[in-house]
Amino acid sequence: MARDSENAAARDTAGGGERRANPALTSRAAILAVVVCAIALSLAYPVREYIAQRQEIAELQAEEREARKQVEQLAQRKQQLGDKSYIEREAKRRLHYCMPGEKCYIVLDGGGGNGQQASPGGPASRPPWYETLWRSVETADRPR
Template identity: 80%
Template sequence: MADDRTGSARGRGDEHADDRDEFDDESGPEAGQRRANPALTSRAAILAVVMCAIALSLAYPVREYIAQRKEIADLQRQEAAARRQVEILAQRKQQLGDKSYIEREATRRLHYCRPDVKCYIVLRGRGDDGRQARKDGPTRTPPWYETLWRSVEAADRPR
């Protein structure tokens, strides 16, 4: 079809007949005015609609992809933390299987003492830790509420 149209225009001896179809001639009734090209405007509108449709159709999958990647990264961090915890627990299990470790912990925490060893327990590390001397006898430890009240008063004093 395009060959017929260009052929007929060429047959008349006019090589630029297609260009004149888009614009008005100088000799036409509206000399000097250009016609609006509706094909270009409709093409641009269709292209814009297609681009918007593509953007809208890709927006949700891209958002889901990003959310899934974030979730995968979070799960990988949780997995690494769980693996570290498993390693710590495996070491702890190995320690608890060692008889010498259990003896040390029993001595340290529970104050157990083997029959052939002399053990000492120091109840208070400092010599005069809140003890008051009586006039006619040995020292005594003040009741807990006196110690509490003294600490409140000491905290209330300006430095």
């Protein structure tokens, strides 16, 4: 041990008294840095694509859930429209149809038609579509 320290001291004095400093970046460290950068760059694109594909898969799964809900609603609506009693109720309610042998009345009281009475001073209700159509025909027929 003493001999090693003497050799080191002799080398220090023989080389002009200065010890040779290790360079900060050796060739091995430079090669290692280049290899690490190359690996990082080669992995960046596939990782980005993987993340984008996962996001797209999540969006498509959400769309699929929405489409399935819509299919279920349409299947229920199809079943409902296949029911003869439902069609008759809707024809009576919406189109004011009457079954043969029935006496139907339409009461024009200015109400909404759903058992609600029109509130005086409230907003004016829209006239029925046929009334609007007839008014437009009359307006078009008038000379200018």
